[in-house]
Amino acid sequence: GTEPGVQPNTGRYHGPDGGHPRPASAERNTAGPDREVPKVHHPSVIQETGFCKEFVIGDLVWSKVGTYPWWPCMVSSDPQMKVHTRINTRGHREYHVQFFGSVAERAWIHEKRIVMYQGKQQFDELQADTLRKTTNQVERSKVRTNTLKIFSLVVCEGECSRQFHLECLGLSSPPEGRFTCLECRNGNHPCFSCKTAGREVTRCSVSGCGCYYHEDCVRKLPGTTSSSGGGFTCPQHSCSTCCLERDLQRASKGRLIRCIRCPLAYHTGDSCVAAGSVIITHHIMICSNHGSAKRNGLLSSPVNVGWCFLCARGGKLLCCDSCPASFHPECLEMEMPEGSWSCSDCRAGKKPHYKQIVWVKLGNYRWWPAEICNPRLVPSNIQSLRHDIGDFPVFFFGSHDYYWINQGRVFPYVENDKNFVTGQININKTFKKALEEAARRFQELKAQRESREALEQERNSRKPPPYKFIKSNKPVGKVQVHVADLSEIPRCNCRSTDEHPCSLDSQCLNRMLQYECHPQVCPAGDTCENQCFSKRLYAETEVIKTDGRGWGLRTNQALRKGDFVTEYVGEVIDSEECQQRIKRAHENHVTNFYMLTLTKDRVIDAGPKGNSSRFMNHSCSPNCETQKWTVNGDVRIGLFTLCDIEAGTELTFNYNLHCVGNRRTSCHCGSDNCSGFLGVQPTKEEKARNAKLKPKKRKMRMEGKHTHEYFCFCCGEGGELVMCDRKDCPKAYHLLCLNLTKPPYGRWECPWHDCSVCGAPASSLCDFCPRSFCRDHEAGALTASSLEDRPCCSSHNPLSPLGSSSSSTQPRRSAMSPAKVKEEPEESGQSATE
Helix, strand or coil: CCCCCCCCCCCCCCCCCCCCCCCECCCCCCCCCCCCCCCCCCCCCCCCCCCCCCCCCCCEEEECCCCCCCEEEEECCCCCCCCCEEECCCCCEEEEEEECCCCCEEEEEEHHHEEECCCCCHHHHHHHHHHHHCCCHHHHHHHHHHHHHHHCEEECCCCCCCEEECCCCCCCCCCCCCCCCHHHHHCCCECCCCCCECCCCEECCCCCCCCEECHHHHHHCCCCEECCCCCEECHHHCCHHHHHCCCHHHHCCCCEEEECCCCCEEECCCCCCECCCEECCCCEEECHHHCCCEECCEECCCCCCCCCCCCCCCCCCEECCCCCCEECCCCCCCCCCCCCCCCHHHHHCCCCECCCEEEECCCCCCCEEEEECCHHHCCHHHHCCCCCCCCEEEEECCCCCEEEECHHHEEECCHHHHHCCCCCCCCCHHHHHHHHHHHHHHHHHHHHHHHHHHHHHHHHCCCCCCCEECCCCEECCCCCCCCCCHHHCCCCCCCCCCCCCCCCCCCCHHHHCCECCCCCCCCCHHHCCCCHHHHCCCCCEEEEECCCCCEEEEECCCECCCCEEEECCCEEEEHHHHHHHHHHHHHCCCCCCEEEEEECCEEEECCCEECHHHHCEECCCCCEEEEEEEECCEEEEEEEECCCECCCCEEEECCCCCCCCCEECECCCCCCCCCCECCCCCCCHHHHHHHHHCCCCCCCCCCCCCCCCCCECCCCCCCCEEECCCCCCCCEECCHHHCCCCCCCCEECCHHHECCCCCCECCEECCCCCCEECCCCCCCCCEECCCCCCEECCCCECCECCCCCCHHHCCCHHHHCHHHEECCCCCCCCCCEC
């Protein structure tokens, strides 16, 4: 055939013996393939209850939806139509109800599926009546299973907080008094990841989470985060889909639905939940990873495509064992592995989702465009087809049929796939129609997704990212705050009779030495004006949204030069914890830092906890500066003005950023002397102008500081660059030009120093691109160019080497192997700010 499954008799149609199953239509099509026939939904569950009556807003009722159990709800007004009852297209009355539960859901329910609520004991009668009138054995099993799953659970009151069926515990009735499971009584909990029991497991630090893990197991799981107290937060508290999309800010927010068999969780709704997951309740599921390894008694294997996903050509292919993806080993720059192998997407845990357009392979039919559907939204005869965990229904474009499929037979549809048959002849009419419908539906879903993301981004931009507000520094771990004895605090010479003792205009010795006076030591006593830190005499400020620089801090009052603005407050950590936090942020693609060096071995991190000072932006021409003051024997950081500042002006200071690793961050301050990058000394026009007027003195040649170019060596453009750590190498690169998704951590040497052919140390280097050659391959590889006889490779025209070059100038991925990254942590006490 040329199209998947047309005109099946019923939802259970199978082809001749030995044939392949065909997709099931929602309705038998007798009008021909080119004529649209309306799909009619014939529910096979209970059709009438005998309790039909008129309901009004506020009535408590039981309602029946699909194979779900009878659910308590309340008749309410539709928010859009402003009515609570209507007549549907078939002339039957429906009522608008709101379901009780943690998730507020609404629906229009047929009048024959609503019963007046008369108490909890009524539920058993309604369920028994439903089972008696349900003739379909599959749906009968679903009704019974859903009911038992929801209403026959016993919760352990020990540390694990797990739920158990009575029959799984060997009980016929709920136990009396406090129930504790066997693991909690013995203290021998199994690891939730590897399922191996032992006493060396650690519990998740989230209150109420009863999951235990081995330290090695939980650290390998994506979505695991470290807690401030030394523990960890397991992946069941962050959405797996959002973590894969690097949306870490959203990952741990909102309602989550968790798998009861493995440490996996998703946001509720179709956008995040993996297709094929079985929803048990609104917060419990069995994810698609637990599907059966066999289909119809035979081992299930994916149907791989016959072309490479990277170059779109055939040949000797490396096939993924979990999805249809295929690759040339040379395109992945790897050798053909032995045994099973999975592609990078499958190893990362990427799954198909509902409302996603995919290509589907069914039987002997060609790859066909289809849309993954939520099982709750397909006709009942499609729902009753045999399927397993991990299977999901797809709707075929063109033929408008349904079928249950799994991840091994689908791969994502992309925008350019609409030109799949360009230039081909004798294309089936239904397949051409399917391509048109798929392209149109793809654009609809894309527009919906962009609109939803824009709305969410606009909503998130209304307030700054969350953090915990604190008034004073909080030591973490082994860090201690020193408190001096009164005899150790210096005494100034100010007097209480002075007009403004210890003020900015006074000659206070403590103020000059950046010591804060103590009220019990200072001669001025309570009239002392050098106690801004202790009394928190901050300027009146507010957090604002800036143009292109995120959130900032603005003063609401006029400030004089030298005025105290605020104290920089956060968690005080040691250098070891600082390096761990930076490494963890690097792994999670976090680019905003709020760290200031306090002393040699102490750092203030205002990221998780702090005050409004954390929002002050960087500027190459700032109006504030940081000063280290000694307050009651301990060092603290304050922000002071550098000039007179009018009310309504944004407050900024120079971060003096120390680059941890080798990533350079662009500066967007907009100052006239902007250096372009954080941590680079700003240009001083006046100083440079005066230097020209002075006679030059002969100086001893000193070894210069290691500097780098401001443009990518591959494409020649600026931006955020990764810098080579090799001595005297000035080259810098874009991550994209290096085929990297995140900057390498530790010491890194660029691909210019390795042979482009074999990867050995290079001896001859092209001056115009990262290509280089070792002694074995340098013969004839480079020629002298017309530009000062500088060597150039075959990718450049020797007469015009700065012209456009071929794609071969891009560095090889093998040059970025982990062996080139040396794990050498930075010196202690060095940190970075946002």
